[in-house]
Amino acid sequence: MFEKNLKRIAVLDFGGQYAHLITKRFRELGVLAEIYNPETFLPNDSKIAGIVFSGGPKSVYGKDAYNITWNILDLKIPLLGICYGHQLIAHLYGGKVEEGPSKEYGPTIIRVTTPSQLFLKTADQFQVWMSHGDHVAKLPEGFTSTAISESVIVAFEGKSKNNSPVFGVQFHPEVFHSEFGSNILNNFLSVCQIEKNWKPASMSQNIIEDIRRKAQNKKLFLLVSGGVDSLVCLGLLIKAVGNERVVSLHVDTGFMRLNESTEIMNYLRTLGFDNLRIAQAEERFLKALDGVTEPEEKRNIIGKLFVDVLQDEIKILEKSELKENEWMLVQGTIYPDTIETGNKKAAKIKTHHNRVPEIERMIENGQVIEPLQMLYKDEVRAIGLELGLPADLINRHPFPGPGLAIRILTSGTDTPEKDFNHEEKKLNELISPYGFEGKILPIKSVGVQGDFRTYRHPAVIWPKSETQNLDWNAIRTCSTNVINHLATVNRLVFSLFPLKENVYLKKTTLTKDQADRLRSLDDYLMKSLKNISEIWQMPVVSLPLYDSTNRQIFLMRPVTSMDAMTADAYGMDFNLLKNLILKARQISNVADVWYDVTSKPPGTIEWE
Numbered sequence: 001m002f003e004k005n006l007k008r009i010a011v012l013d014f015g016g017q018y019a020h021l022i023t024k025r026f027r028e029l030g031v032l033a034e035i036y037n038p039e040t041f042l043p044n045d046s047k048i049a050g051i052v053f054s055g056g057p058k059s060v061y062g063k064d065a066y067n068i069t070w071n072i073l074d075l076k077i078p079l080l081g082i083c084y085g086h087q088l089i090a091h092l093y094g095g096k097v098e099e100g101p102s103k104e105y106g107p108t109i110i111r112v113t114t115p116s117q118l119f120l121k122t123a124d125q126f127q128v129w130m131s132h133g134d135h136v137a138k139l140p141e142g143f144t145s146t147a148i149s150e151s152v153i154v155a156f157e158g159k160s161k162n163n164s165p166v167f168g169v170q171f172h173p174e175v176f177h178s179e180f181g182s183n184i185l186n187n188f189l190s191v192c193q194i195e196k197n198w199k200p201a202s203m204s205q206n207i208i209e210d211i212r213r214k215a216q217n218k219k220l221f222l223l224v225s226g227g228v229d230s231l232v233c234l235g236l237l238i239k240a241v242g243n244e245r246v247v248s249l250h251v252d253t254g255f256m257r258l259n260e261s262t263e264i265m266n267y268l269r270t271l272g273f274d275n276l277r278i279a280q281a282e283e284r285f286l287k288a289l290d291g292v293t294e295p296e297e298k299r300n301i302i303g304k305l306f307v308d309v310l311q312d313e314i315k316i317l318e319k320s321e322l323k324e325n326e327w328m329l330v331q332g333t334i335y336p337d338t339i340e341t342g343n344k345k346a347a348k349i350k351t352h353h354n355r356v357p358e359i360e361r362m363i364e365n366g367q368v369i370e371p372l373q374m375l376y377k378d379e380v381r382a383i384g385l386e387l388g389l390p391a392d393l394i395n396r397h398p399f400p401g402p403g404l405a406i407r408i409l410t411s412g413t414d415t416p417e418k419d420f421n422h423e424e425k426k427l428n429e430l431i432s433p434y435g436f437e438g439k440i441l442p443i444k445s446v447g448v449q450g451d452f453r454t455y456r457h458p459a460v461i462w463p464k465s466e467t468q469n470l471d472w473n474a475i476r477t478c479s480t481n482v483i484n485h486l487a488t489v490n491r492l493v494f495s496l497f498p499l500k501e502n503v504y505l506k507k508t509t510l511t512k513d514q515a516d517r518l519r520s521l522d523d524y525l526m527k528s529l530k531n532i533s534e535i536w537q538m539p540v541v542s543l544p545l546y547d548s549t550n551r552q553i554f555l556m557r558p559v560t561s562m563d564a565m566t567a568d569a570y571g572m573d574f575n576l577l578k579n580l581i582l583k584a585r586q587i588s589n590v591a592d593v594w595y596d597v598t599s600k601p602p603g604t605i606e607w608e
Contacts, residue, residue, distance in 0.1 A: 009049060019054035050080070052082065072093065090139065097135070108128055247327075330370070404518050521590060540557075566601070
C-alpha cells in the first residue's frame with residue numbers, strides 16, 4: 001500500500017483508543033506513519049525516523065502490562081510517549097508511576113514550565129484532552145519536567161544512552177479537542193528530521209479498487225441504515241461494480257427517527273440508486289428486546305437480529321436473483337466502531353451492531369467487505385463529497401445503527417440499587433462553589449475512562465436559584481471536577497430549572513409507546529436546532545425516571561466533534577434552551593429535558 005523506501009514514523013499500539021488516530025494526524029502533516037505491534041517491533045529499520053508509544057488501558061506496573069522487547073536505553077532515534085506510552089517510558093528509564101487519588105478525564109488546563117522543542121509555537125498555558133488514572137510520580141534520573149497540570153507532571157523530556165531525544169506527554173495531542181496538538185506532533189517531526197513527502201492518492205479511488213479486488217464477480221449486499229457511513233459506502237460500491245451488482249437492504253427496526261425509513265428510501269431512489277429493499281421488522285425487534293435492560297445485551301440482540309433479517313432476505317433473493325456463495329455482505333463500518341468494540345489489546349467500550357459474533361464469524365470466513373473500516377467520520381464525509389453526493393446528505397448528524405433502541409434507557413425495577421447519601425454529600429461539596437446543587441441518579445450509562453469501559457451513575461446538577469447567572473465554562477469545569485474526583489459518577493447532566501421535587505426510578509421497558517414518545521421529542525428538538533452547524537450530533541435520550549405525576553424525564557446531548565473519538569458539550573444560548581424546554585414540556589408525558597454536559601472522554605457520545 002505504501003512506498004517501501006519512504007521514511008516513516010512507527011506508532012506502537014499498546015491498545016489505546018487513539019493509536020490509529022495518531023497515524024492519521026501524522027499523515028495529515030505530510031509524513032507516512034504506520035501502526036506496529038510492540039511485541040514484535042524492532043527499532044533497527046533504517047526507514048524508521050521516529051517512534052511513538054500510544055496510549056493503552058493497562059497499568060505499566062501491572063503483571064499484564066504491555067511492554068517492548070528491546071532495550072529502550074539503546075535507542076538511536078527520537079521517541080515520543082503518549083499517555084500509557086508516557087508512563088511506560090518513565091517506568092523503563094527508572095522513574096515511578098503510580099495511581100493517584102484523583103483522575104483526569106476530558107478537558108484539562110496544562111502549563112508549560114520549561115522551554116522544550118515539543119512546545120514550540122504553543123501557548124504557555126492551554127487546554128488538552130486527558131484520559132488517565134495513573135501518572136508519573138517521579139521522573140527518571142536526568143529527565144526534566146516540561147509541563148504540569150493542577151495534579152500531575154504532564155510532559156517530560158530526556159535523552160537515551162545514544163543521546164537521542166525522548167519525550168513523554170500524559171495528554172493526547174492527536175485528538176481534535178487538544179489545543180496546539182498538531183503543533184506538538186509537528187514539532188516532534190522536526191526533531192525526527194523527516195521529510196514531508198507523503199502524498200496519498202485519492203482515498204476513494206484506492207477504496208474502489210480494493211472493493212473490485214475483494215468482490216471479484218460476486219454481488220454485494222449492503223445494509224443501509226440511512227446514516228452517512230452506509231450511504232457513502234453505497235456510492236462507492238456502485239462506482240466500483242455498478243448498480244446491477246449492488247443490492248441494498250434497509251431494515252425498519254421500529255427505532256428509526258420520525259418518518260425516516262420512508263424518507264431514506266425515497267431519497268435514495270431520487271439519487272438513482274436501484275435494487276433497494278426494505279424489511280419491516282418492528283415487531284420482531286420489539287419482541288426480542290422486551291424486558292432487556294443491560295446495554296451490551298441490547299446491542300448484541302440488535303446486531304444478531306440484523307443478521308437474521310439479512311439472511312431471511314437473502315434466502316428470498318436466492319430463489320430469484322442470487323445463488324449461494326455468489327454474494328458478499330458489505331458494511332459501512334468505520335474505525336471508531338471497531339476500536340470501541342475492542343480487539344486483542346484495546347478494551348471493549350461497547351459492542352457495535354456490526355461487530356456481534358455472527359458478523360465476526362462472517363468476517364473470518366471472508367464473506368464481508370468493509371471499505372471504510374480504517375477511516376474516521378470526517379474522512380468518510382470527504383469521500384462522500386468527492387463522489388458528488390449532496391452536501392445536506394453527507395452532513396447529516398450521525399445516527400447509530402441500533403437507532404433509538406440505545407437511546408431508550410430501561411429499568412427492570414422500581415427500586416434503586418443503593419442510596420447515595422455519602423457520595424451526594426461529596427458531590428454537593430464539589431459543585432457548591434459553582435452555585436449548583438445536585439444528586440446522583442439511580443441509573444447507569446456507558447463511559448470511557450483511561451481507555452476502559454465504565455458503567456456508572458450520572459449525576460444531575462441544577463442552579464441554586466432561578467435568577468443565577470449561568471456560564472457554560474463553569475458548568476463544564478464543574479463536570480470535569482465531579483467526574484475526576486467522584487468514582488461513582490462518569491457523566492454529568494444539567495437541569496436548567498431547580499428540581500423542586502424528587503424524580504423516581506420506574507420499571508420501564510422497550511415498547512412502541514416509548515419509541516413513539518422519544519421519536520416525537522427527538523423530531524421537535526432536531527428541527528428546532530437544525531441550523532446550528534456547530535452541533536455535530538445530538539442524541540436525545542429517554543430515562544426511566546419520572547416525576548410525581550408520572551411524566552418522564554428526557555435529556556439532550558448536543559456535542560461538537562470532528563471524528564467521534566473526542567467530543568465536547570455544545571454551549572447553547574440559555575434563552576434558546578429555556579424556550580426549547582418549556583415547549584418540550586407541552587409534549588405529552590414530557591416532564592423535563594436535561595442537558596448532558598459531559599465531554600468524551602469520560603462519557604461516550606451515546607449513553608449506551
